Amino acid sequence: MDKRIENLAQAVADIPDGATVMIGGFGGSGAPIELIHALIDRYLATGSPRTLTVINNNAGNGHVGIAAMIEQGMVAKMVCSFPRSADPRVFTEKYLAGEIELELVPQGTLAERIRAGGAGIPAFYTPTGFGTDLAKGKPVAEFDGRSYVQERWLKADFALIKAETGDSLGNLTYRMAARNFAPIMAMAAARTIVQVSHAVAPGGIDPEAVVTPGIFVDAIVEVPNPAQEEDLNRANAHYPEVAA
Amino acid sequence: MTGKLTNAQIAWRAAQDIHDGAYVNLGIGFPEMVARFQPKGRQAIFHTENGILGFGEAPAPGQEDWDLINAGKKAVTLKPGTAFFHHADSFAMVRGGHLDVAILGAYQVAQTGDLANWSTGPKGVPAVGGAMDLVHGAKRVAVITDHVTKDGKPKLLDRCTLPLTGVACVTRVYTSLAVVDIVDGRFVLREKLPSLSFEELQSLTGAPLHLDGGVADLTCPEV
Numbered sequence: 001m002d003k004r005i006e007n008l009a010q011a012v013a014d015i016p017d018g019a020t021v022m023i024g025g026f027g028g029s030g031a032p033i034e035l036i037h038a039l040i041d042r043y044l045a046t047g048s049p050r051t052l053t054v055i056n057n058n059a060g061n062g063h064v065g066i067a068a069m070i071e072q073g074m075v076a077k078m079v080c081s082f083p084r085s086a087d088p089r090v091f092t093e094k095y096l097a098g099e100i101e102l103e104l105v106p107q108g109t110l111a112e113r114i115r116a117g118g119a120g121i122p123a124f125y126t127p128t129g130f131g132t133d134l135a136k137g138k139p140v141a142e143f144d145g146r147s148y149v150q151e152r153w154l155k156a157d158f159a160l161i162k163a164e165t166g167d168s169l170g171n172l173t174y175r176m177a178a179r180n181f182a183p184i185m186a187m188a189a190a191r192t193i194v195q196v197s198h199a200v201a202p203g204g205i206d207p208e209a210v211v212t213p214g215i216f217v218d219a220i221v222e223v224p225n226p227a228q229e230e231d232l233n234r235a236n237a238h239y240p241e242v243a244a
Numbered sequence: 245m246t247g248k249l250t251n252a253q254i255a256w257r258a259a260q261d262i263h264d265g266a267y268v269n270l271g272i273g274f275p276e277m278v279a280r281f282q283p284k285g286r287q288a289i290f291h292t293e294n295g296i297l298g299f300g301e302a303p304a305p306g307q308e309d310w311d312l313i314n315a316g317k318k319a320v321t322l323k324p325g326t327a328f329f330h331h332a333d334s335f336a337m338v339r340g341g342h343l344d345v346a347i348l349g350a351y352q353v354a355q356t357g358d359l360a361n362w363s364t365g366p367k368g369v370p371a372v373g374g375a376m377d378l379v380h381g382a383k384r385v386a387v388i389t390d391h392v393t394k395d396g397k398p399k400l401l402d403r404c405t406l407p408l409t410g411v412a413c414v415t416r417v418y419t420s421l422a423v424v425d426i427v428d429g430r431f432v433l434r435e436k437l438p439s440l441s442f443e444e445l446q447s448l449t450g451a452p453l454h455l456d457g458g459v460a461d462l463t464c465p466e467v
Contacts, residue, residue, distance in 0.1 A: 026294040026331075027317040028310055057331075082373040086317070092369050104370050107293060108335030108377030115332035127339060127380040131411035133363075134372065176328060178311040180294050183330040211330075230310040230317075 002168045003220045004199060008038035011193050011221040015039065015158050018076075020053040022114065022185040023066060024161035027058055027085065028229030030178035032162040032195050035221075036065050037239050039160075043074050044240065051076040055114070055156060057107065057181060059083035059091035062233035068240075070094060079154070081107035087233065106134060111184060113154035118187025118216070123152045159189030162226060163212070166196035167203070170217030171210045179211060186216040195223040247439055248420035253464040254388045256281040258347055258418045261386075262288050266344040267297070267337075269378055271361075272316040275347045275388055281467065291343060293374040295334045296320070297327045315374060338374070339381040346382035348375070350389045350417075352404040355451040357414045357426045359387065360406035372409075379410030391419035391448055398450030400424065400431060421445060423462060430454045435462035 005011045012035060015021065025031030043049060052075050059078045060067025067090040069075050083091050083102060094100040105113065106128050116124055125148035129135040139150040161182040163172040172194060174182060186192045199222040232239075249257070251274055259281035262268055268288045270276050279301070282288055289298045293315040300321035303309070308319035337343060352360040362375045379385050389399055400417065417424045422445055423435035433453045436445050438461040446453050 027313065029294065029313050029317075030311070082371045083369050084371045088369070095369050102370070104372055106372050106376040107331075107374040108338055111331035111335050128377045131358075132376060132408045134376065174328075176309070176311040176322075177292075177295050177313060179328060179330050181331045184332050228310045230308075 003170045003214070003217060004168050005219045005221045008034055008195070008221055008223070009042065011035065011195075011219055012039045012042060012160070014191070015049045017049050018051045019049060019157040020055065020155075022055040022156040022159040022181070022189050024159070024180065024182035024185055025056060025229070026177070026180040027061065028065075028233070030162055030174070030180050030182055031065050031229045032160045033065050033227045033229055033232070034223045035160040035162075035193060035195050036069060040068055040072055040074070040239060043072060050074050053077040053079065055079040055154065057081055057110065058085055059088065059102075061085035061229065062087045062236075063090065063238040064232045065229050065239070067091065068238070070100065075100060077101040077103065079103040079105060079110070081105055081110050104134065109151050110154070111181065113151055114181065114184045114188045117153040117155035118184055121153060123150050125150055154188065156185070156189040157191065159185040159192040161185055161192065161194050163194050163196045165198045165200055165205055166194055166217070166220045167200050167205050167214070168220065169202050170194070170214030170220060171205050172196070172212040172217060173205060173209055174211055183212045186212050191218045192216055193219045193221070195221050195226065197224060197226055198222070247437065248391070249437070249462070249464055252277060252467045254418050254420055256464050256467045257423065257462065258386060258388050259283065262286070262345055265289065267291055267342065269293070269338065269343055269346045269382065271346070271348040271375070271378065272373070274349050276314075276316065278347055278388070291334070291337060292320075293331075293334055293338070295329050295331060297329070298323055298325050335374070335377055338377050341381050341383065343382040345384045345386060346378045347386045347388060348378060350387040350399060351406050352399050352401055353387055353389070353414050353417055354401050354403045355426065355431045356403065356429050357412040358404050359409045359414050360404040362409045363407040365406070375409050379413035384415050385413050386416040386418065387414050388418045391421040398448060401450035421448065421462075424453070427456070432456045433459050435460045437462050
């Protein structure tokens, strides 16, 4: 078995219109910029995929990564906790114009819904949001004298994530806080596509150090020296590059 | 009004109540300042929602590593003993009662412990982040805030008028004028600026202040 895929274009070739896509990252930390940009390339060349539902903590920053997907018109709905950033204009303008839907989820509930989706738990109770606008209409139950809100699992057709090192079986390690949502998104998606900075043969990762076991991973594509969203934004980058 | 604490002094006062070895989450913005005022000989371990325990202060400009950021997306640093973990584990730490203290900002706090700090109403793009999770689970949920709004209206109220972040979650409020505990649905005054009378403080507070034993002077160094 070898989960390695030759190039980025091939890695994202199967994502159809209307798909639900989890994208790793917290702000720029862990954002799989190259996978996202490969998806934008495909959309610009073929008009697909469009009307995507994207699940991420945020809703893009500047004009690269998820913001660029939104700017190009590929995204129908965002599921996120914090659709603000240093430069949130792309999402903000579409949202205020009614051109993109938003499902706002408290950050810990978002994480737990994704974890539950990957773990086969259809619903759970959390104290988060009880008595607030974000719990309106949701079932509430009391346990040991305290009130909790029922939340449902969150699953996706695809996950696009970034890892530091991956072997050809899909075992992954991450770099510092870039892991954030990636391990749970890898569990919750039907097909998990990973860009890794270093691809290695089986045995190249200490089994004690594996963070995401390969069972949660479907495809690995090597992207050495990946771009950092924060660096791109500090350079005022746009994707695709605006012709001078 | 006869003077008030600066934001740095409010943060300093809140820092005095954090014990050595405490696991602490500081909200984005103003609460982050609390980390600067840890008393000598005490070392808290700071948690950030995006999956770091025990991170250090900001790096020098130009030394940022953008895989090493806090919940406010600001660069932080490694320290001996730093640990990384994924987002679901991070919020298990929050909701599961593993944090000793969470210190947050506020638009409004009610005498019942209700907190409003995420939304000023239906205008614009709503954003909640981890605020609604952080108010549940920490052993102490404290708020640091100016005692009144910019236009002089009380922020400590009988009930919040803005959208709630959480119900009955706040246990202590450090303001620019006072330290107030929330006990059994009432504000209990613990400390106040010595230059301020009880009546003056009450007139700036939107719900009754109760006394339970003495009221200490709230004094802070110039910081």
